[in-house]
Amino acid sequence: MAPRYWLLKSEPQVFSIDDLQREGRTGWGGVRNYQARNFMRDEMKEGDLALFYHSNATPPGVAGLARVVGTPAADPSQFDPKSPYFDATSSKASPRWVMATVAFVERFDLVPLEVLKADPALAGMVLLQKGQRLSVQPVSPSHFARVLKLAKAKFKVTRRDNHP
DNA sequence: GCCAACGTTGGC
DNA sequence: GCCAACGTTGGC
Numbered sequence: 001m002a003p004r005y006w007l008l009k010s011e012p013q014v015f016s017i018d019d020l021q022r023e024g025r026t027g028w029g030g031v032r033n034y035q036a037r038n039f040m041r042d043e044m045k046e047g048d049l050a051l052f053y054h055s056n057a058t059p060p061g062v063a064g065l066a067r068v069v070g071t072p073a074a075d076p077s078q079f080d081p082k083s084p085y086f087d088a089t090s091s092k093a094s095p096r097w098v099m100a101t102v103a104f105v106e107r108f109d110l111v112p113l114e115v116l117k118a119d120p121a122l123a124g125m126v127l128l129q130k131g132q133r134l135s136v137q138p139v140s141p142s143h144f145a146r147v148l149k150l151a152k153a154k155f156k157v158t159r160r161d162n163h164p
Numbered sequence: 165g166c167c168a169a170c171g172t173t174g175g176c
Numbered sequence: 177g178c179c180a181a182c183g184t185t186g187g188c
Contacts, residue, residue: 060186
């Protein structure tokens with residue numbers, strides 16, 4: 001079956017594309033939204049490709065590419081009382097929270113959110129819809145191809161002022 | 165720091 | 177089932 005395309009959000013202060021490159025692969029745990037979980041559990045398949053998006057960053061944008069490997073697994077953090085993602089109501093017999101595993105594919109110069117927003121070819125992309133906050137979201141083949149094309153271009157990134 | 169948008173919770 | 181209150185996300 002043809003691969004599908006996704007976008008995964010991560011705060012780079014927490015886990016960046018560089019971290020993924022260093023580690024090679026990672027379990028996409030800590031997702032506590034049912035819609036996002038369902039995408040990982042039911043629709044992500046080995047070989048699917050995902051845009052790696054840096055959220056809460058300056059500037060935010062697509063920072064690289066990852067590939068889905070293996071099959072979904074129970075997210076171990078739900079069983080760890082010390083984890084912020086602990087879920088006392090989940091059981092090992094029937095885990096509520098599931099994670100995909102993704103591998104590093106490529107890192108590229110950031111494609112800033114600003115550039116995505118300004119591109120008419122990306123109109124309708126889930127990421128750009130008002131108010132959407134899903135951390136795991138589908139991307140259409142044409143939008144995916146377009147973002148990759150943008151990634152080959154160079155962007156002058158204007159940092160916003162945000163002094164600590 | 166602000167705030168809009170959204171999801172979840174819980175009283176009724 | 178309704179919906180107000182609350183917490184979170186995430187851009188700016």
